[in-house]
Every structure is written in C-alpha cells, then in structure tokens.
C-alpha cells in the first residue's frame with residue numbers, strides 16, 4: 001500500500017486524484033496544492049508547486065512513496081529530476097524530456113530530424129529576418145512563440161499586416177516575455193483537430209482513447225481562445241485508419257526518436273494532431289496530460305492507475321494491459337463570467353444534488369467555511385455514457401444545479 005502525492009490543483013489534477021482514489025494500492029492520497037474538491041478525496045497541502053524543497057520536506061514528513069507531477073511548469077523546471085536525485089519515485093518527464101513542450105523550436109527540430117509529419121516551419125531569433133520572411137509568405141500563417149506562454153503564444157494571422165503585428169507583439173514588445181525571444185513561422189494546417197494522449201515508459205507507449213477539446217470561449221467556436229471549455233472522447237474524426245497511421249508515423253517514431261537522441265521520456269505525451277487531407281500531422285506535443293481532455297478521458301480508465309504509473313517509472317509498461325471502457329467520456333467547463341479575460345474570484349457557490357455525473361473542481365476554495373470561486377475555470381462536470389447524446393443529456397440536464405454569480409458554460413460541447 002502506497003502513499004501517493006499529486007502535484008497541481010486544477011480539474012485535471014482532480015481527475016487524476018479521482019482515478020487514483022479508485023486504486024486498491026493506495027494507503028493515503030495527498031495533493032499539493034489541490035483545491036476544495038480534491039480536498040474531499042485527498043489531504044491537500046498549501047505549497048507552491050515551484051517550492052521543490054518544501055515539497056520534498058512534505059514527502060519525507062508524510063512518507064510518500066510515489067509522486068505524480070501533473071502541470072507543465074514544474075515539469076519544465078525539473079521537478080522530476082529534483083525528486084529523482086533525492087531517491088523519490090516521481091512520474092513525469094525530466095526537464096530535458098519536457099522540452100518537447102517547453103520549446104516549440106526544439107520539438108519542431110525533433111520532428112524534422114525523425115521524419116515525423118508536421119507543419120512546415122521556419123525558426124527566427126530576430127524580428128527583422130522574421131518580417132522579411134513574411135513579405136513573401138502565403139496566408140493565413142501561424143506565428144508561435146518558442147517558450148511556454150500559458151497556452152497563448154500561438155497567433156493565427158489572416159494576412160501580412162496581422163503577421164507583422166504579431167512579430168512586433170511577441171519579439172519587440174515581449175507580450176510573452178522571454179518565451180518570445182525566438183518565434184516559429186508555420187504553415188497553416190487545415191483539417192480536424194484531435195488529441196491523443198499516451199503513457200510512455202521511455203521505450204513502450206500505450207495510447208489513451210482519442211479526444212477533442214473546444215478551445216474558444218463561446219458557442220459556435222466564437223470568442224477568445226481559452227484553456228478549453230469542454231472535451232469529449234473518443235473523437236469520431238480519429239478513425240481506425242488514422243490510428244494505424246498515427247502509431248506508425250508519429251507515436252512509435254516519437255518514442256524511438258527520443259531514445260536515439262538520448263532522452264528518456266517517462267510520463268504522458270500529449271499529441272496535438274491535425275487530420276489533414278495529406279494525412280495525420282503533429283501540431284504540437286505537450287509533455288503532460290491535457291486539460292480538459294483528462295476530465296473526459298481518465299474516467300474511462302479501467303486499469304489501476306497506480307500500476308500504470310509504476311510501470312512507466314520502471315520501464316515495464318509492456319507488461320501492463322491498459323484497458324478502457326468502450327464508452328463516451330464527456331466534460332463541460334463551468335467558468336467565471338469574464339473568463340478568459342477578467343476573472344472575479346470569491347463568489348459563493350451552491351451545488352444541488354447531482355446524479356450519475358462526476359464533478360471535478362478546478363478553481364474553487366473554501367473561505368470562511370464557504371465554497372467560493374477561485375479561478376477562471378471553476379468546475380468540470382463530467383460523465384461517461386453509451387453515446388454522445390446521452391452524455392450531453394446527462395451533463396446539460398444537471399449543470400444548472402451548480403450556481404454562482406455570473407457563471408457560464410458552452411452549450412454545444414460534443415456537437416461536432
């Protein structure tokens with residue numbers, strides 16, 4: 001029996017804790033920092049996810065055997081390296097492996113080196129050269145800052161004027177700070193977007209059901225890009241033929257490419273894919289679970305998550321049969337009124353009786369004994385069902401039982 005610690009405090013981490021709480025291998029579950037919902041199933045400790053020393057002290061104090069590092073920032077800053085150096089079993093990629101996500105230039109060069117299909121792209125360190133390139137480019141075009149930019153570093157530009165402005169914003173005015181010291185200027189891919197996440201032990205890879213998120217703030221894919229307003233799994237646009245092609249041309253070459261580059265990736269690889277008329281292409285890698293895809297996908301997991309995580313750390317993932325329910329996973333984000341721009345926190349929340357759904361907390365806290373909002377995405381209401389229509393009925397039939405001032409959600413999640 002193990003004491004397990006999850007790092008992070010959003011809806012995705014609640015879904016991880018939920019899956020772990022079903023394990024019969026766990027003695028006690030902990031979460032840093034967690035949130036009000038996670039606190040119902042795990043002991044939460046208020047520490048920064050960047051306070052590696054503080055987290056390590058807590059690990060020793062609570063006799064923690066296994067750590068699941070979920071968010072991108074502590075991974076990119078080397079939390080797994082730090083813990084492993086101190087003999088702690090930590091699940092997640094090292095900082096070097098997490099560069100698949102934390103540097104878009106690195107991941108693009110990696111894909112080119114290993115023949116993995118992706119959008120054509122040029123990398124620039126200097127605004128003048130980038131602008132010169134834009135003079136002769138085809139539009140629309142995609143401009144990406146190299147480093148992590150809270151999911152906002154990608155700008156799709158309809159014409160030359162927008163593209164020039166994007167270069168000024170990213171490289172000259174430093175809209176995303178040092179993340180924009182280098183940019184990628186990339187071919188605009190057309191097709192359906194699909195997410196495939198996979199467990200990886202450095203040698204073997206085991207893919208999860210495909211999924212799809214809805215990134216724009218409002219119905220009909222209108223409004224600003226957000227961290228995601230809902231998701232479902234599996235995606236009807238990821239056929240068996242796509243899956244075979246993906247395994248042969250993307251997933252396996254990614255694992256063998258990492259290995260041959262001397263990078264051992266143990267953790268979750270997130271493949272952001274475009275189903276183009278020229279086949280499956282990689283838009284991006286993330287080196288972690290997606291949010292909100294995880295809240296739709298993980299409830300479908302049948303296998304004990306502790307067994308999978310242990311096998312990834314030990315390099316024995318091929319010995320575990322990872323099984324998933326053959327059903328639809330579905331999740332809708334309940335957000336604060338102004339999300340993603342102006343988020344007011346601290347509104348009191350009431351929750352009626354919910355039935356047959358799973359409520360994941362994202363931005364919630366307890367203040368003066370009351371449950372209050374504490375972020376842009378406040379909840380994810382998830383379910384599993386036989387088909388999409390039943391899933392939509394189940395979630396949308398109960399979502400209004402969750403009430404706080406100015407709360408809102410998209411009504412068209414799963415309508416594709």
Ligand code: AMP
Nearest residue numbers: 119142154186187188189190272283284
């Ligand atoms: P990324 O952070 O690379 O995932 O980009 C964020 C979003 O921008 C993606 O989910 C796509 O919707 C879009 N995007 C990124 N790169 C491209 C591309 N080359 N062509 C079309 N859309 C893209």
Ligand code: GLY
Nearest residue numbers: 213228290291292
């Ligand atoms: N849902 C997209 C992401 O987690 O990056």
